[in-house]
Amino acid sequence: MQLNKLKISEVAKGLRAGDFSCEDVMKDCLAEISLKNKDLNAYIFVDEKMALNEAKEMDKRFKKGEDLGPLMGIPCGLKDNFNTNGVKTTCCSNMLKGFVPPYDANVVKRLRDAGMVMVGKTNMDEFACGGSTEHSCFGATRNPYDLSRVAGGTSGGSAAATASDMCIYAMGSDTGGSIRQPASFCGVVGLKVTYGRVSRSGITAMASSWDTVGHFAKSVEDAAIVLNVTAGKDLKDATTPDVNVPDYTSFLGKGVKGLKIGIPKEYFGEGIDSEVADKVMEVVEKLKKEGAKVMEVSLPMTKYAVAAYYVMMPAELSANLERFDGIRYGKKPSKSAPQDLVEYYFAARGEGFGSEIKRRIMIGTYVLSAGYYDAYYKKAQKVRTLIIKDFEKAFEEVDVLIAPVSPIPAFKVGELVDNPLAMYMADVLTIPASAAGLPAMSVPAGMSSGGLPIGLQIIAPQFEEGRCFTVGEAVEKVQQ
């Protein structure tokens, strides 16, 4: 048996039954990596020796009778914007090539305290800007189902690593869809949490009023197990509120009988591939047979969400990336010889950032520049309020919303890379939930006729991740 193909729940059981060791599981993950990573480019950094040592350490602790819970000894991939103490963290940017942080991100610390063993760092769009993991200084990640296609982005490496069994689960971040969209393209479960549910301390900031930290798993149950560890207040991230963290696995096995599911009609309109819409509705029909009540709802502001996002996100990004100037961290300029400090900034940033980052910094700087703030940023903030009101109204009538994740299945590598606006539109169904800070989960809903995974999105009210798990598990069951 290849242990790397197992789920968290299965590995946890096997380790405690003495069927295999943590080292065995890690060895199988590493074997899969040496077989597949050359083609997929999901991992950009793996230190086999370190990974095996971490696994052996957990075996020792098991032998001593220690039990740190269900994640103990389980191999995990970490997106490269997660600070890892002593291990290179580059955000897949030339700007940070070779950067080694001296501390772990809060969520990495929590996972380590729970016995996580790290496989390696996964590929991403530079500083989490993109929609396909093509904007990485390490090259594109490929889709495990079709190597000519993208894995989605920005957490494409984590999605592809999970889908191709090069880890048991993986961590990512989602600002406008960066977990849900790659999860849908690669056919795995991807959870975006409520804004503030998981600490972002130690994860490179992108758009601060949107950024969230979540994960990829091979089942909804696994996704719930991971959230039990990662969720909660952190003093170092002031946006994490003191909201109770329930046992998320308690939401499993409840079924959807009597549950009210809303189908937002705007998510099935123009530009949505009919096969994608049909697959999602096929699953919804099956949930209906299980006793769920299904009704159509309307979120009329949906079509403005992308525009609001592409004002606010670049604005916040341009401010956050200000700190990358080649002084406290980051690369010294090597292609030119600046004569003073200002020239140094220009050179370090001009050399270090890739094209998509420059493009977004430029948009952000422009919309924040004198005379434009009210017309762009403030206007977008008001539209954001209306998007939130849409959802509030919908959730007065229904418990969750179900919709597609992406309008289309995975596209070809290179297809959209020079057409930024078309790439931005790929996030049209994930951005609205991000705007409202809602939890949303991508769950596989079958395959396209071309053999590509299609994802279904479950959106719930803030801090109701439990509902995503209840419905997500039912979505898995009705397809078995």
Add this chain to the structure above:
Amino acid sequence: MLTEEQVRHTAKLARLNLTDEEVKKFAGQLSGVLEYVDILKEVDTEGVEITSQVTGLKNVMRKDDVVQSEATREELLACSELEVDSNQVKVMNAIK
């Protein structure tokens, strides 16, 4: 439509060296994005409050005590590629 001059000015504000080729490319691409986001003008936002924090948290305070972070000063200074002198990173002249 953004002119190349506007692109150069914005790049200056962002402290970003751009090549002539990038200036040309961005003038077109940024114009496209800005034209697109203009659809926000269709939305009547008269009297609508802005949203800057989606979960409604306000003024999260803590005691102003020094908390030793996980990383030491030396470790943080070592993150810089530049020379370190008296616990400070040495930079180029700011004033000629």
